Structure formats: C-alpha cells, structure tokens
Amino acid sequence: MMKALVWEAARALTLREQAEPEAAANEILVKVGHAGICGSELSGYLGHNALRVPPLIMGHEFAGEIVALGSLVPTIRPDLETGALVTVNPLWYCGDCPACSAGLTQLCGDRRLLGAHRPGAFAEFISVPAKLAHTLPAGMDTVTGALTEPVGCALRIAELAGDVADADCLIIGAGPIGLLSLQMLRLNGAARVFIAEIDPARLAMGIELGGIAIQARETDAVGAVKAATDGAGAVVSVDAVGSALTREQCVAATCASGTLILSGLHEESSVMPVADMIRKEIVAKGSFAYTSANFARALELLGQGAIRLDPWIHEAALSEGGDWFERLLDAPGDVAKVLLAPAL
Numbered sequence: 108m109m110k111a112l113v114w115e116a117a118r119a120l121t122l123r124e125q126a127e128p129e130a131a132a133n134e135i136l137v138k139v140g141h142a143g144i145c146g147s148e149l150s151g152y153l154g155h156n157a158l159r160v161p162p163l164i165m166g167h168e169f170a171g172e173i174v175a176l177g178s179l180v181p182t183i184r185p186d187l188e189t190g191a192l193v194t195v196n197p198l199w200y201c202g203d204c205p206a207c208s209a210g211l212t213q214l215c216g217d218r219r220l221l222g223a224h225r226p227g228a229f230a231e232f233i234s235v236p237a238k239l240a241h242t243l244p245a246g247m248d249t250v251t252g253a254l255t256e257p258v259g260c261a262l263r264i265a266e267l268a269g270d271v272a273d274a275d276c277l278i279i280g281a282g283p284i285g286l287l288s289l290q291m292l293r294l295n296g297a298a299r300v301f302i303a304e305i306d307p308a309r310l311a312m313g314i315e316l317g318g319i320a321i322q323a324r325e326t327d328a329v330g331a332v333k334a335a336t337d338g339a340g341a342v343v344s345v346d347a348v349g350s351a352l353t354r355e356q357c358v359a360a361t362c363a364s365g366t367l368i369l370s371g372l373h374e375e376s377s378v379m380p381v382a383d384m385i386r387k388e389i390v391a392k393g394s395f396a397y398t399s400a401n402f403a404r405a406l407e408l409l410g411q412g413a414i415r416l417d418p419w420i421h422e423a424a425l426s427e428g429g430d431w432f433e434r435l436l437d438a439p440g441d442v443a444k445v446l447l448a449p450a451l
C-alpha cells in the first residue's frame with residue numbers, strides 16, 4: 108500500500124492509502140522524491156478543468172528514484188537502472204503521427220498527460236512509460252529535477268519568441284512560468300525584460316531575476332512599457348496569465364511587427380483587439396507545454412545552473428497538499444513553487 112493525495116471533488120484533496128501501482132512491461136516504477144503543484148492543477152482542483160475528472164491523483168512535475176523496471180525496459184531503455192534518479196516528461200505521445208514526426212510531440216493527436224489521463228505523482232509511487240524518463244545529471248537532486256517540466260514550458264515560450272537579442276520584451280504574470288520565461292529571454296540576450304504583476308512578493312522575485320518590475324495594480328503596464336520604449340512597445344510580449352485583460356494589454360504593449368506569445372490559460376475564451384493586431388501586423392502564437400526536445404534541453408539548463416527558482420521553493424509533506432492548494436489560490440507570498448515530498 109502507499110499514500111496518495113486524491114482529488115475527490117472541487118476543493119477536496121484527501122490523503123488515502125491505495126494499492127501501489129505496478130510497472131507494465133514497457134514502464135518503470137518511480138518512488139516520488141518531489142512533485143510540484145502546477146497552476147493548471149489549481150484550476151483542476153476547483154473543478155474548472157474538463158481534462159481532470161475525480162477521483163484523480165494529480166501531479167505531473169516530478170522527479171524520483173527508479174525502484175522497478177518492466178520486463179521490456181532492459182531492451183527498450185537499457186540506460187535505465189533501478190536506483191537511478193529520473194524526471195519524467197508527463198506528456199505521453201505516440202511518436203508516429205504528423206505532429207510527432209515533426210518533433211511537436213506536445214501536439215500529438217493522441218497525447219495523454221500523467222496526473223490527468225492516468226494517475227500522477229502526488230503519491231509515494233508512480234508507474235510511467237519508460238520512454239518518457241530522463242536520468243538526472245550527476246549531482247542533481249529531485250528538488251531541481253522536478254522543475255524540468257515548468258522550465259520546459261518556458262523554453263518553448265522562448266523558442267517561439269524567436270530572436271530576442273537586444274530586444275525589449277514584456278512578460279505579464281510573475282508566477283513560475285513568467286519567472287522562468289524571464290530567465291530564458293534574458294539567457295537568449297534580450298535587452299530589457301519588463302515584468303508586470305500585481306502580487307508584490309512575486310514582483311520582488313522578478314526583480315531579483317533581472318526583470319524590470321511594473322506594479323500592475325498601481326501602474327498602467329501598457330503605458331509603462333510604451334514610455335520606456337519611446338512609444339514603440341515591446342518586440343515580444345508574453346502573456347503568462349491568460350485573462351481577457353492581460354491578453355488585451357499584451358496586444359496593446361507589443362510594437363508593430365512584434366510577436367505575442369499566449370501561454371496563460373486562465374480564461375478559456377476572451378475578446379481580443381484583432382483590428383489592432385492587424386494594423387500592427389502582430390504575430391500571435393499559442394505556446395503549449397514543450398516538445399520532447401525542449402524537455403531534454405530544460406534538464407540540461409537546470410544541470411548547468413543556468414536557470415533557477417531555488418530561493419523560492421517550498422517543500423511540503425503530501426498531507427499538507429490540500430492546504431497548499433488553498434494557499435496558492437489565495438496569496439502564496441514569497442513562494443514560487445511548492446514541491447510535495449511524500450517522504451516528509
């Protein structure tokens with residue numbers, strides 16, 4: 108038997124004793140070290156997400172130790188051994204469809220998410236397809252390994268943003284994806300990265316990571332970016348919130364011929380000022396998760412220490428998971444990422 112945090116209904120997460128999963132022939136069994144709480148799971152927890160149906164063990168940002176190998180694993184993934192630390196790309200893909208063949212595995216027509224379509228990592232053990240496992244670089248712990256998934260999201264955003272060398276950029280939202288995207292754009296040589304946010308603690312993290320803060324509760328974010336760029340606007344704008352307001356603000360703050368990356372999924376649909384986008388020839392791109400190549404590269408960047416959230420990571424016991432979901436929905440304060448650790 109194992110402990111698992113089971114989402115049973117809107118706002119109800121309960122620690123339960125459950126049977127341990129078993130590794131099928133092409134799977135590995137992982138003892139979870141750390142598993143991050145993702146923004147998409149907060150909306151899932153509230154019951155606002157069609158993808159997630161209770162009862163469900165959520166958790167898709169994780170790292171842990173391999174404790175068992177399915178019978179085919181020594182053949183299909185001879186590099187995987189029990190005792191090794193791994194993180195796992197939680198987006199299963201078929202590998203054969205047109206999207207997969209183009210390397211866009213996150214757009215696979217048959218994709219399945221661990222922690223949504225099948226049990227996730229808010230538990231002591233999880234079984235996963237071996238092909239999705241990535242061994243952690245020597246010396247990396249499961250705290251850092253568990254950040255691979257959100258770093259992968261930021262990597263995809265930065266990839267779609269294109270060449271940002273010496274360009275001024277704007278990010279709206281200083282949650283984990285905003286803070287990681289800020290670091291990616293700076294790594295790619297952006298001149299200035301403005302970061303607009305209403306929560307003072309999150310804004311402070313953005314400043315510490317080299318962003319130029321815009322306190323969006325007190326200042327008009329669009330006006331501030333325009334004023335700082337001689338009226339031109341940002342070459343790249345990233346919406347890491349996804350509300351009607353932040354989508355509109357991103358359009359207004361983007362310069363002519365600039366690029367808008369839509370990542371936040373707060374609202375399913377909203378009105379956008381399309382005529383403004385036409386007259387400025389703004390290129391808008393959706394950014395969803397990460398390709399399998401982005402995921403592998405994210406792990407490399409974490410291994411090099413090129414990207415970080417470590418001063419603002421909070422480790423919590425699985426039994427405190429429900430409290431943390433509530434707190435993250437309310438005012439998390441000085442915490443960028445909460446990692447649930449079954450061993451605590």
Ligand SMILES: [Zn+2]
Binds near residue numbers: 145146147167168256
């Ligand atoms: Zn996530």
Ligand SMILES: [Zn+2]
Binds near residue numbers: 200204205206207215
């Ligand atoms: Zn596919």
